Amino acid sequence: MRIAIVGGTGTLGQKVVAELAERGHEVRVLSRGGEYRVDLTTGEGLTAALRGCGAVVDASNATSAKRARQVLVDGTQRLLTAEREAAVSHHVCLSIVGCDQVAIGYYKVKVDQEHLVEGGQVPWSIVQATQFHELAATTLAGAAKFRVVPVPAMKLQTIAAAEVAHAVADVAEGSCRGRRIRVAGPEVNTARDLALTWRRATGRRTVLVPLPIPGKLGHDLRDGALTAGQPDIRGTVTFAEWLAAQ
Numbered sequence: 437m438r439i440a441i442v443g444g445t446g447t448l449g450q451k452v453v454a455e456l457a458e459r460g461h462e463v464r465v466l467s468r469g470g471e472y473r474v475d476l477t478t479g480e481g482l483t484a485a486l487r488g489c490g491a492v493v494d495a496s497n498a499t500s501a502k503r504a505r506q507v508l509v510d511g512t513q514r515l516l517t518a519e520r521e522a523a524v525s526h527h528v529c530l531s532i533v534g535c536d537q538v539a540i541g542y543y544k545v546k547v548d549q550e551h552l553v554e555g556g557q558v559p560w561s562i563v564q565a566t567q568f569h570e571l572a573a574t575t576l577a578g579a580a581k582f583r584v585v586p587v588p589a590m591k592l593q594t595i596a597a598a599e600v601a602h603a604v605a606d607v608a609e610g611s612c613r614g615r616r617i618r619v620a621g622p623e624v625n626t627a628r629d630l631a632l633t634w635r636r637a638t639g640r641r642t643v644l645v646p647l648p649i650p651g652k653l654g655h656d657l658r659d660g661a662l663t664a665g666q667p668d669i670r671g672t673v674t675f676a677e678w679l680a681a682q
Contacts, residue, residue, distance in 0.1 A: 437461050437462070437490045437491060437609070438461070438462040438463075438464065438488055438489045438490055439456055439461050439462070439463055439464070439489060439490065439491045439492070439493060439608055440463075440464040440466050440472070440485060440486055440489045440491070440492045440493070440524075441453050441456070441463060441464065441465055441466060441492075441493045441495060442466045442467075442474070442476070442492065442493065442494045442495060442496045442515065443466075443467065443494065443495040443496035443497055444463075444464075444465035444466060444467060444495065445465065445467045445469075445470070446495055446496075446497055447568065447570055447571075447597055448495050448530065448565075448568070448597050448600060448601060448604075449465075449493075449495035451597050451598050451600075451601035452493055452495060452601045452604050452605060453465055454601070455598075455601045455602055455604075455605040456605050456608065459605060459609070461609075464485060464489065466481075466482075466485050472485040473485075476496060476506075476507050476510075476511025476512075476514060476515060477506045477507060477510065477511060478514075479514040479517075479518065482514060482515060482518035483518045483521055483522060486518050486519055486521075486522040486524055487522050488522075489522060489524055490524065490525055490526065491524065491525065491526040491527075491528065491608050492515070492519055492524050492526070492527050492528065493528045493530070493604060493608055494512065494515060494527065494528065494529050494530060495530050495604075496508065496511065501541035501542055501545065504541075504542050504545045505545050505548075508545050508546065508548075508549045509545060509548050509549055509552060512529075512549050512552050512553065513552060515527075516552070516553070516556040516557070516558050519558045520557055520558055524558060525558075525559060526558075526559055526560070526561065526608065526613065527553060527556070527558040527559065527560045527561075528560070528561050528562075528563060528604060528607055528608050529549065529550065529553045529560060529561070529562045529563070530563050530565065530604065531546050531549065531550055531562055531563065531564045531565075532546050532564060532565065532566075532567075532662075533564045533565060533566045533593075533618055533619075533620060533662060533663070533664045533667075534566075534661045534662040534663070534664075535547050535550075535564070536550075537656055537661040537662075538653065538656055538657070538661050538662065539652065539653055539656075540653070550562055559613040559614070560613060560614065561607050561608075561610075561612070561613060561614075561615055561616075561617065562615070562616045562617070563600075563603060563604050563607055563616075563617050563619060564616060564617070564618045564619065564664075565595060565600045565603075565618075565619045565620070566592065566593045566594060566595050566619070566620040566621055566662065566663065566664055566667075567592055567593075567594050567595075567662065568594060568595060568596070568597045568600070569594045569595065569596050569597070569621075569673075569675050569678040569679075570596075570597050571594075572592070572594050572630050572634070572675065573634060573678075573679065573682075576630070576631055576634045577634075577638075579642075580638075580640050580642045583641065583642050583643060584642065584643050584645055585631055585642045585643070585644050585645065586645050586646075586647035587627050587628050587631050587644045587645065587646060587647055588627050588646075588647045588648075588649050588654075588657065589626070589627070589628075589646065589647075589648070589649065589654070589657070589658050590626065590627050590649070590657035590658060590662070591624055591625070591626055591627075591657070591658065591659070591660040591662070591663050592624070592625055592626070592627060592630060592662060592663065593620045593621045593623070593624045593625075593662070593663040593664055593667075594621045594625070594630065594675050595619065595620055595621035595622075595671040595673075596621075596671060596673045596678050599619070599671040599672070599673060600619050600671075603617065603619045603669045617668045617669065618664045618667040618668050618669070619664075619667055619668065619669045619670075619671070620663065620664035620667035620669075620670060620671065621670070621671045621673075621674070621675070622670055622671050622672055622673070622674055623674055623675075624660065624663050625675065628644060628646075630675055631644050632644070633675055633676050633679065634675075634679065637676065637679040637680065638679070
């Protein structure tokens with residue numbers, strides 16, 4: 437099958453591209469550079485890039501809340517329109533477990549994106565994943581430059597991006613439509629647990645400082661709003677095992 441990956445150069449997108457290619461699919465990487473150049477904020481290049489594709493995986497992302505809405509909401513509308521014109525039969529949207537329970541700007545945008553996909557005319561699947569091991573490690577490494585790591589009181593169920601990519605490929609290949617599939621890591625940890633695991637694995641000398649998060653947001657994070665409990669697909673690689681393999 438010919439499958440287009442929007443955002444195929446990102447952390448997850450690259451792994452989805454590799455996974456689908458390994459399975460023998462013809463993969464088109466849609467990005468702002470490269471062979472299939474597209475721009476979700478204008479719609480430029482979308483119709484031509486999607487021609488002949490049976491499925492589209494949207495792994496696009498944005499770094500700021502303002503740009504996130506332009507890319508993930510307005511851009512999704514343009515993408516779905518182009519898919520309809522190109523007769524694409526399956527749209528796979530990548531989202532976040534708990535985005536509808538956490539009052540953060542970026543997560544609100546993801547909720548709006550999900551609703552747009554659900555109400556669109558292209559048959560869809562939504563894959564909601566928990567936070568990546570990669571994101572946890574990058575965040576901790578960035579904070580450790582100052583030898584002090586702020587650690588919020590929250591529960592996480594991190595997963596390796598490669599395992600999410602495997603699940604996304606299964607969904608893209610499958611015939612089931614109109615479903616949300618939750619993908620999560622093998623264990624629930626506190627942010628402090630993850631920080632201690634990272635510190636042991638890297639040997640970095642850092643001080644872990646509790647970071648209070650007040651109000652409903654803090655309560656929801658402590659209560660595990662970003663964890664999946666019993667997901668549809670559970671990863672097998674723990675954060676400690678992933679770190680050891682790097």
